[in-house]
Amino acid sequence: xxxxxxxxxxxxxxxxxxxxxxxxxxxxxxxxxxxxxxxxxxxxxxxxxxxxxxxxxxxxxxxxxxxxxxxxxxxxxxxxxxxxxxxxxxxxxxxxxxxxxxxxxxxxxxxxxxxxxxxxxxxxxxxxxxxxxxxxxxxxxxxxxxxxxxxxxxxxxxxxxxxxxxxxxxxxxxxxxxxxxxxxxxxxxxxxx
Numbered sequence: 720x721x722x723x724x725x726x727x728x729x730x731x732x733x734x735x736x737x738x739x740x741x742x743x744x745x746x747x748x749x750x751x752x753x754x755x756x757x758x759x760x761x762x763x764x765x766x767x768x769x770x771x772x773x774x775x776x777x778x779x780x781x782x783x784x785x786x787x788x789x790x791x792x793x794x795x796x797x798x799x800x801x802x803x804x805x806x807x808x809x810x811x812x813x814x815x816x817x818x819x820x821x822x823x824x825x826x827x828x829x830x831x832x833x834x835x836x837x838x839x840x841x842x843x844x845x846x847x848x849x850x851x852x853x854x855x856x857x858x859x860x861x862x863x864x865x866x867x868x869x870x871x872x873x874x875x876x877x878x879x880x881x882x883x884x885x886x887x888x889x890x891x892x893x894x895x896x897x898x899x900x901x902x903x904x905x906x907x908x909x910x911x912x
Contacts, residue, residue, distance in 0.1 A: 726861075733858025734899065737906040756799075757908055760792025764901065776877050778831035786831075786870075790838035793863075793904060797845035800856075800911050804848040812840040815867070819874065828877045839863075839870045846904065855910035862903025869896035 763785045770782025816836050823832045846863035872893035879886040 729857045730861030730903070733861060733903055733907070737858065737902050754796060754908070754912065756792045756796050757905065760789045760796075761901075761905070763792065764789035768897070771873060775873075776880050777827050783831045783834050786835045787838040790835075790842040790866075793842045793908075794838075794845050796908050797842065797848075797851070797859075800908075801850050802845040802848040803850070804844045808844050808847050812844045816840050819871065823874055823878075826878060828874055832874050835870060839867050842904075843867050846907075851907075851911065853911070856907050858903040859907030859911075862900045862905075862907060865896050865900035865903065869893050869900055872896060 767782050767785035767789055770779050770785060819836045820833050823829045843863040847860040851859055872889050876886050876889040876893060879889060
């Protein structure tokens with residue numbers, strides 16, 4: 720339990736650092752230009768979000784491909800930094816993936832959850848590698864895990880589409896999680912260059 724609290728405090732500190740360090744923001748934007756994989760991943764992520772807004776309950780092939788490309792770029796950048804993780808790290812993500820696929824098996828979003836979920840969870844597994852838990856890398860695993868939660872909220876929002884009020888609340892939580900997750904992950908990737 721102490722490790723969980725310590726890691727939560729690390730994540731909160733990384734978020735404060737990423738948001739409050741205004742002087743680093745121009746360098747963060749410049750680092751996206753310098754790392755083509757991250758830049759391409761962000762562009763793909765934007766396309767994925769546009770497609771989600773357009774075709775939430777019937778995901779498009781373009782949206783799923785864009786989300787997968789977004790996380791493939793993040794995963795490649797993490798891999799280049801030495802991230803591999805262990806069997807436990809990958810096993811936990813595989814269990815989460817299986818639960819997501821089982822929960823949506825009878826919905827039109829099931830294929831998107833299966834493919835996109837695998838990509839998001841691969842990013843989470845790589846970002847969770849203890850080798851990246853340096854002062855510079857603190858927050859990356861939290862960012863990746865928040866992105867996993869955001870994708871779970873996307874699937875929930877699709878399931879609640881007929882209940883407009885609840886879907887709007889889920890959409891607000893999803894949007895916040897996406898912003899925080901991408902910010903933490905990109906900030907960590909920038910700091911570990």
